[in-house]
Amino acid sequence: MSIELRDVSKRFGNVNAVRNVSFSVKDGELMALLGPSGGGKTTVLRMIAGLEMPTAGDVFIRGQRVNDLSVQQRNIGFVFQNYALFKNMNVLKNIAFGLKIKKWKPADSQARIAELLKLFGLEGLEKRYPHQLSGGQRQRVAIARALAPKPSVLLLDEPFGAVDAKIRQELREWLVTLHHDLNVTTIFVTHDQEEAMEVANRIVIFSGGILEQVGAPREVYEQPANEFVARFIGVMNVLELEVRDGLARINELEFPTHGLNEGQKLRIGFRPYAVQISSDLTQYRYHGVLRRTFFLGVMLRVELELPSGLVIRARMSKEEYAHQGLENGREISFQIRQYRVLARDQAALPPENVLTYQPPPLAGENI
Amino acid sequence: MALKRFHPLPGFGLTMGFTLFYLSAIVLIPFAGLVLRACELSWRDFWHLATTDRALAAYELTFGASLVAAVVNAVFGALLAWVLVRYEFPGRRFIDAIVDFPFALPTAVAGLTLSSLFAGNGWLGRYLVPLGIKGAFTPLGVVIALTFVGLPFVVRTLQPVLQNLEREVEEASATLGAGRLRTFVSVIAPSMMPALMTGFALAFARAIGEYGSIVFISGNIPYKTEIAPYLIVMRLEEYDYRGAIALAVVLLIFSFLLLGAINLLEQWSSKFQH
Amino acid sequence: MAGLPKAQRHAGFKKSQRGTEEPAFVKWVLILIALAFCAVFLFLPLLNVFAQALTKGWAYYWASLTHPDSWAAIRLTLLVAAISVPLNVVFGLAAAWAIAKFDFRGKPLLITLIDLPFSVSPVVAGLMFVVLFGLQGFFGPWLDAHELKIIFAVPGIVLATVFITFPFVARELIPVMQATGTEQEQAALTLGASGWQTFWHVTLPSVKWGLIYGVILCNARAMGEFGAVSVVSGHITGLTDTLPLRVEKLYNEYNAPAAFAVASLLALLALLTLGLKTALEWKQAWEHERAQRADAPISAEETLRANDTTA
Numbered sequence: 001m002s003i004e005l006r007d008v009s010k011r012f013g014n015v016n017a018v019r020n021v022s023f024s025v026k027d028g029e030l031m032a033l034l035g036p037s038g039g040g041k042t043t044v045l046r047m048i049a050g051l052e053m054p055t056a057g058d059v060f061i062r063g064q065r066v067n068d069l070s071v072q073q074r075n076i077g078f079v080f081q082n083y084a085l086f087k088n089m090n091v092l093k094n095i096a097f098g099l100k101i102k103k104w105k106p107a108d109s110q111a112r113i114a115e116l117l118k119l120f121g122l123e124g125l126e127k128r129y130p131h132q133l134s135g136g137q138r139q140r141v142a143i144a145r146a147l148a149p150k151p152s153v154l155l156l157d158e159p160f161g162a163v164d165a166k167i168r169q170e171l172r173e174w175l176v177t178l179h180h181d182l183n184v185t186t187i188f189v190t191h192d193q194e195e196a197m198e199v200a201n202r203i204v205i206f207s208g209g210i211l212e213q214v215g216a217p218r219e220v221y222e223q224p225a226n227e228f229v230a231r232f233i234g235v236m237n238v239l240e241l242e243v244r245d246g247l248a249r250i251n252e253l254e255f256p257t258h259g260l261n262e263g264q265k266l267r268i269g270f271r272p273y274a275v276q277i278s279s280d281l282t283q284y285r286y287h288g289v290l291r292r293t294f295f296l297g298v299m300l301r302v303e304l305e306l307p308s309g310l311v312i313r314a315r316m317s318k319e320e321y322a323h324q325g326l327e328n329g330r331e332i333s334f335q336i337r338q339y340r341v342l343a344r345d346q347a348a349l350p351p352e353n354v355l356t357y358q359p360p361p362l363a364g365e366n367i
Numbered sequence: 368m369a370l371k372r373f374h375p376l377p378g379f380g381l382t383m384g385f386t387l388f389y390l391s392a393i394v395l396i397p398f399a400g401l402v403l404r405a406c407e408l409s410w411r412d413f414w415h416l417a418t419t420d421r422a423l424a425a426y427e428l429t430f431g432a433s434l435v436a437a438v439v440n441a442v443f444g445a446l447l448a449w450v451l452v453r454y455e456f457p458g459r460r461f462i463d464a465i466v467d468f469p470f471a472l473p474t475a476v477a478g479l480t481l482s483s484l485f486a487g488n489g490w491l492g493r494y495l496v497p498l499g500i501k502g503a504f505t506p507l508g509v510v511i512a513l514t515f516v517g518l519p520f521v522v523r524t525l526q527p528v529l530q531n532l533e534r535e536v537e538e539a540s541a542t543l544g545a546g547r548l549r550t551f552v553s554v555i556a557p558s559m560m561p562a563l564m565t566g567f568a569l570a571f572a573r574a575i576g577e578y579g580s581i582v583f584i585s586g587n588i589p590y591k592t593e594i595a596p597y598l599i600v601m602r603l604e605e606y607d608y609r610g611a612i613a614l615a616v617v618l619l620i621f622s623f624l625l626l627g628a629i630n631l632l633e634q635w636s637s638k639f640q641h
Numbered sequence: 642m643a644g645l646p647k648a649q650r651h652a653g654f655k656k657s658q659r660g661t662e663e664p665a666f667v668k669w670v671l672i673l674i675a676l677a678f679c680a681v682f683l684f685l686p687l688l689n690v691f692a693q694a695l696t697k698g699w700a701y702y703w704a705s706l707t708h709p710d711s712w713a714a715i716r717l718t719l720l721v722a723a724i725s726v727p728l729n730v731v732f733g734l735a736a737a738w739a740i741a742k743f744d745f746r747g748k749p750l751l752i753t754l755i756d757l758p759f760s761v762s763p764v765v766a767g768l769m770f771v772v773l774f775g776l777q778g779f780f781g782p783w784l785d786a787h788e789l790k791i792i793f794a795v796p797g798i799v800l801a802t803v804f805i806t807f808p809f810v811a812r813e814l815i816p817v818m819q820a821t822g823t824e825q826e827q828a829a830l831t832l833g834a835s836g837w838q839t840f841w842h843v844t845l846p847s848v849k850w851g852l853i854y855g856v857i858l859c860n861a862r863a864m865g866e867f868g869a870v871s872v873v874s875g876h877i878t879g880l881t882d883t884l885p886l887r888v889e890k891l892y893n894e895y896n897a898p899a900a901f902a903v904a905s906l907l908a909l910l911a912l913l914t915l916g917l918k919t920a921l922e923w924k925q926a927w928e929h930e931r932a933q934r935a936d937a938p939i940s941a942e943e944t945l946r947a948n949d950t951t952a
Binding site for chain 3: 049051070071072073075076077078080082084085086087088089097098101102131145146149
Binding site: 374375376377378379381382383385386389390393394395396397398400401403404443446447449450451454456462464465466467468469470471472473474475476477479480481483484489490491514515518547572575576577578579582583596597599600603608611612615618619622623625626630 | 662663664667668671672674675676678679681682683684685686687689690692693731732735736738739742743744745751753754755756757758760761762763764765766768769770771772773777778779800803804807823826827830835836839840858861864865866867868871872884885886888889892897900901904907908910911912914915918919
């Protein structure tokens with residue numbers, strides 16, 4: 001294990017920013033720390049770097065306990081959200097800084113810098129100062145500077161926050177390529193779940209200082225450990241059901257009671273892909289109207305409106321959509337193929353107890 | 368002093384320690400020494416020494432002249448600041464730079480040259496003295512010197528405020544029919560007030576402590592043109608330490624009160640900036 | 642706007658302000674009054690110094706300056722400045738580092754204490770040191786026993802000057818260090834730099850203008866201080882007379898031209914200080930403007946084009 005956190009907590013005055021967080025990072029992995037603002041992820045990153053000290057718990061880098069090691073001694077590379085380039089030094093001096101501190105031989109230093117300039121597409125910009133660079137260039141200098149002394153791990157704090165959306169996409173792809181080429185253990189903090197899903201090998205999800213789930217993007221999406229993760233990652237339809245007359249209901253939808261009694265509440269969630277739609281009104285059990293269609297490239301997201309006014313989000317491919325002859329305003333029938341129970345009787349379920357339920361197929365239907 | 372939280376930056380202990388050490392050695396200990404000595408005086412003695420007729424005359428001159436000088440600086444400083452910020456004219460940048468001249472010039476030189484200017488045979492004195500305006504060896508001279516010394520304070524405090532005034536507010540006033548003078552009185556002047564008062568207080572504080580320039584221009588005639596700091600020096604030369612200390616304490620107390628007032632003014636005025 | 646020729650800029654400016662401007666007549670009256678005020682209180686006094694210094698001609702002027710006692714005063718003034726300014730620079734850097742880069746309780750109190758010498762009359766400051774080190778002072782007997790003189794000797798002058806100029810460098814540095822924040826220093830730490838290396842390579846260059854500015858102001862005040870030094874120096878000609886005190890002495894000896902001659906040196910110093918200060922301010926404003934233009938939001942196309950330098 002390249003990096004390991006064991007039961008790490010951090011308090012700032014009265015605020016518990018990080019609570020009993022434990023996870024490990026594999027050698028060469030590209031890991032995302034994901035969560036809403038204030039969730040504790042930046043604090044965790046800074047504790048790994050040594051820019052913050054844990055209130056409790058241990059941090060290990062390459063098997064060595066580093067709590068007592070100062071940031072200078074940890075051999076990490078850190079890229080700040082606003083890049084923190086040295087304003088009075090040009091690009092060359094910025095990148096060379098870490099090498100100078102670690103007393104690299106001039107020849108090695110020059111070679112390394114040349115290598116990095118080429119890799120990051122910064123050739124020709126050596127003499128420029130930070131204020132003469134564009135946002136994207138500044139960021140590449142910041143990363144080059146952090147990587148120059150060959151750290152054992154690269155840490156990035158919201159690396160794509162300050163850039164335009166279009167550029168963000170390109171930089172994401174570039175980071176994945178870079179990581180692949182250099183194979184440095186990399187951890188980055190983001191609040192953008194799409195980014196984490198697209199880029200990372202594994203994601204650690206934080207909320208309110210608590211670690212909600214660790215897993216590969218697919219795992220986190222298909223098997224969210226709890227309601228928070230289910231709602232944070234991707235799109236999730238969430239329904240509040242109440243048990244009446246032997247079934248858990250909301251408006252016209254009916255579900256099993258899952259052991260609850262009359263009057264008790266149940267909260268379930270299901271992904272858009274779990275909704276099956278047909279233009280044949282007799283094919284599925286529930287009816288609704290196709291209210292809106294969103295074109296997202298290959299897939300389409302559709303909104304269904306039920307007679308009661310309830311809105312459900314579903315997803316299908318362009319081919320399926322065309323095949324069914326669908327369009328806005330069309331009446332359709334649908335069923336929910338798979339759902340998860342998020343909370344029973346107001347209490348959110350702990351990760352171990354979240355259920356995935358597959359309703360029995362109606363007679364004659366193809367799943 | 369303990370840090371509120373862990374900080375990765377090193378050097379707090381070293382810099383803080385040195386700062387406190389240096390501060391104590393240069394500022395706090397001398398201060399304490401003075402206060403300690405002052406405490407050796409009984410209340411009666413203190414009161415007696417601090418309120419002799421000569422001392423009272425000195426206070427009157429010091430505070431009175433400082434007040435007048437501060438008012439003059441407030442009026443002309445505001446004018447100067449306005450002209451520098453709002454208008455373009457040849458030499459504007461030069462004047463802007465030279466406003467700080469009183470900051471840079473040693474007070475002794477200031478007093479020397481001002482007293483020579485206003486003396487009977489000086490460049491200005493030769494016209495003014497026949498008119499009865501005697502700028503040297505008179506309380507007026509004290510006011511003149513204090514005006515010089517405090518000149519930059521009002522100007523420099525007002526300039527940033529004037530620069531940040533929103534033109535749109537004035538334009539709104541004009542669209543509502545207000546003439547320029549009316550706009551100035553009702554709209555612009557009030558927003559200048561807090562900074563103006565701060566500048567005034569700073570000039571006032573500076574004037575009270577001023578010594579060097581006055582010594583040259585006032586003639587230092589007891590009961591007439593003797594300022595409080597000069598009286599302190601006189602008492603020292605007569606080896607009347609207790610008298611000197613009593614006076615010094617009075618000046619100190621007043622300085623601190625003024626400092627407190629200035630702090631409050633600056634806080635109040637910064638509210639208006641946002 | 643900076644690229645347009647001056648007349649064009651002016652015209653545009655005037656046009657947009659019509660309706661909220663004073664009549665030209667009023668403007669010019671105000672300008673003239675302001676100029677008159679400046680003339681009386683700024684220009685005439687300055688010119689007068691040089692005029693009076695030369696009333697007995699260049700030879701006398703030169704002789705006054707090269708008189709051994711004047712020379713001694715020049716040397717003493719330079720010595721005092723050479724000691725007090727570096728001391729206060731070290732203090733200013735240390736205090737600014739502690740205050741600007743760290744969070745601790747009592748910070749406003751510390752800042753107020755640092756400003757203390759500003760609010761004290763110079764004479765009172767001098768008196769404080771007399772109380773401490775004078776013959777009847779707290780340390781007086783001890784100093785006397787060891788044959789050390791502080792009051793009425795050079796050390797006393799240095800101490801008084803250090804006190805008076807105490808806040809100058811710190812006050813310039815603190816806001817500048819606060820404005821640059823701590824991220825660059827943190828970045829240096831992550832790259833392995835020690836505290837000193839970080840300070841030397843990252844912090845110091847970022848505050849260099851503020852530091853130079855503070856040094857200039859501190860020096861001007863150190864060389865020109867009169868009141869505090871007057872109290873502690875004892876006015877021993879040739880030994881404890883700084884330049885300002887020398888001016889006073891010559892004046893009291895009714896040797897006005899000589900007094901003005903020495904004063905002219907100080908006036909020149911003041912002009913030099915002003916000149917450097919203004920030059921620094923202009924340079925800073927220019928650099929600030931340049932940096933601001935570069936910080937403007939970069940459009941997507943610009944970044945794409947820039948990113949296209951990837952070979």
